[in-house]
Amino acid sequence: QQQVKQSPQSLIVQKGGISIINCAYENTAFDYFPWYQQFPGKGPALLIAIRPDVSEKKEGRFTISFNKSAKQFSLHIMDSQPGDSATYFCAAKSGFQKLVFGTGTRFLVSP
Amino acid sequence: DAGITQSPRHKVTETGTPVTLRCHQTENHRYMYWYRQDPGHGLRLIHYSYGVKDTDKGEVSDGYSVSRSKTEDFLLTLESATSSQTSVYFCAISPGTSGVQETQYFGPGTRLLVL
Numbered sequence: 030q031q032q033v034k035q036s037p038q039s040l041i042v043q044k045g046g047i048s049i050i051n052c053a054y055e056n057t058a059f060d061y062f063p064w065y066q067q068f069p070g071k072g073p074a075l076l077i078a079i080r081p082d083v084s085e086k087k088e089g090r091f092t093i094s095f096n097k098s099a100k101q102f103s104l105h106i107m108d109s110q111p112g113d114s115a116t117y118f119c120a121a122k123s124g125f126q127k128l129v130f131g132t133g134t135r136f137l138v139s140p
Numbered sequence: 141d142a143g144i145t146q147s148p149r150h151k152v153t154e155t156g157t158p159v160t161l162r163c164h165q166t167e168n169h170r171y172m173y174w175y176r177q178d179p180g181h182g183l184r185l186i187h188y189s190y191g192v193k194d195t196d197k198g199e200v201s202d203g204y205s206v207s208r209s210k211t212e213d214f215l216l217t218l219e220s221a222t223s224s225q226t227s228v229y230f231c232a233i234s235p236g237t238s239g240v241q242e243t244q245y246f247g248p249g250t251r252l253l254v255l
Contacts, residue, residue: 071248072144072248072249073246074246075244075245078243122242127185128185130182
């Protein structure tokens with residue numbers, strides 16, 4: 030049973046463009062929402078994370094927006110660069126429970 | 141990869157043979173996890189450990205067993221490999237499960253092909 034639904038499956042953007050990856054969840058007990066970035070042949074690495082007490086968190090060109098009432102959170106990538114080309118995973122967890130991952134978005138930035 | 145090594149990095153085996161994958165960490169983190177990654181499924185938790193000799197099942201534990209006899213090592217065993225276990229296996233570690241300690245750090249992965 031997939032508890033975190035991620036879309037789109039793949040995304041292509043031109044260099045300098047803005048991209049949005051969306052995730053939706055059902056479990057209102059989730060209280061930690063990280064995004065992981067994975068390059069080919071590598072393990073995932075934490076990119077940015079947010080908790081439900083804030084609606085937005087920004088780190089460099091990456092921003093998480095969080096909508097508690099809609100049970101959705103999104104990753105915004107500004108000024109996309111070829112080096113951002115990777116697979117992005119959203120995830121969620123509650124308390125001492127384990128992380129539940131979305132299915133991933135393959136993101137490609139064209140030069 | 142945050143002081144995490146996985147071995148082997150690649151393995152080809154035949155259906156019905158036992159396979160053991162090893163995860164070794166140098167961070168002295170308490171928690172260790174085994175995930176499998178498959179297209180269309182993202183990362184799914186197989187088993188995890190919250191201390192030496194303390195383990196528990198994850199979402200997709202059938203056909204897998206684990207052991208942790210030392211803080212630094214977490215072994216994943218496929219008792220009798222099946223083609224459905226062809227996947228990329230990732231080990232992850234974390235110092236804790238709340239606050240800043242809940243960040244999970246992933247190893248480089250093991251690509252397993254079961255023929």
